[in-house]
Amino acid sequence: MTRHRHRLSLLLAATLLPLALSAGCGNGTPAGVDNLPAAGHAREGDVLTAVRSKGVLRVANTQANPPYSMVDKSNHVVGFDVDVANEVAKRLGVTKVEFVVGTFQTFIPGLQAGKWDAVVAGLTVTEERKKQVDFSCPYQVNGVSIFVADGNPTISTEADLAGKRVAVSAGTKQEEQARAINGAKVLTYDNSTLALKDVATGRADAYIGSKFTGAYLAEQNGLTVKPVSGYLSSEVNAMAFPKGQQELTKAADNALADMISDGTLSEISRHWLGGLDVATELRRKAAC
């Protein structure tokens, strides 16, 4: 009997642990978990100087979001984001770029933990994210579309997604969009390729994400998906750097501005994005 009482008191004590952690949710409570840094300022010192002296810029993207970042037949990382990152690094005076695989869930924590120096993966600028990282000027304007399996006539607008299974990349702005749709069942995947594959196999009814990625996979990989006409939304995407690294962000912004004015960005985007000139879009919609 004493053993039971012992275990009971242990359980009781342990129950208080998460309750204690959840305390401090009111204003002005000094203790409590709300005041833990939601993001650690783990990067001390000037990252730009460190990167220049080491000669390597570590850039994170998914390597599974064609045509922005993907792995080609000879296992090289290629894509729009890859070319932009290489170009920016060159203009920063850094000789080598090391591409690291991340997901939209790990990009920001990775920056904060010093796992990489920059995220060039079409990260959408949001107020929440701005509190955690510093964004460069936009380098990408992306159209977000709904994709469905070939031959699915039932979904043509956002309203049709109610009650359907919607596939998204975990941690993206589209996941937020999908959760806001009333009655949609949101399925999250590590990257767009897996999400679109499940639409093709029928485990998801629709995918919300970049129109280019879906179109690329449909064309190049023969994935049996098709876009529903029209754009759901348009997102402005930028490069992300650790918070407080003004030198690095400013240098990247200057590099980007040069790339826009001398036509390099246009060249890169026409190559990867089916002739689209991102620079014109940026000048129209998202000047910095």
Add this chain to the structure above:
Amino acid sequence: MDLISRTIPLLGQAVVITLLLGITSFLIGSVLGVGIALGRLSTHRVPRYLAVAYVSVVRGTPLLIQVLLIYFGLPQLGIVIPPIPAAIAALSVNGAAYLSENFRAGVLSVDRGQREAAHSLSMTYAQSLRRIILPQAARIALPPVGSRFIAIMKDTSLASVITVFELTRLANMVGSATFRYIQMFVVVAFVYWVINTVLSAGQEILERRLARPY
């Protein structure tokens, strides 16, 4: 607080799914495991070799690979399985390999004399198994089987990579939306711990019941 208001409504659903995955996989895995154990103990070559191969392959490969294989790999062969059945399949197949070894250990621990005495009372193999051997084997097998149940319950977290909305997925989702990772992962870890503590308590009660002299 934003965190609590986001988490609480979904916590119940996530706990239910986690329990569903864990309990169903353990039950199916146990049934499968008994079959494999009997195969391993068989005097005939074919069932024995099959059982050995099964245990070797399943125990020797990572559970995550098995989960990804079943969910993302099988569609290439035209076999498309929905997320929750896929997770249960992977966890059951994996659990069965370990459980079969636990059951086998239990059966091997029963004195050979018991089998002989049952035989001399003209019981069939099946009867001797059911009434004499397995009840005794169960007592020895219970602690490792209980541990495996707890391990399966924790392994359900891998279902989060194949879109199942269980506890780990909830922690990831709210954590990356609010950037409050420590809070989310600690709370979810605590929930797993509570579930497993209940399982341990259940195991202890069962052990005491079986320890009653017969």
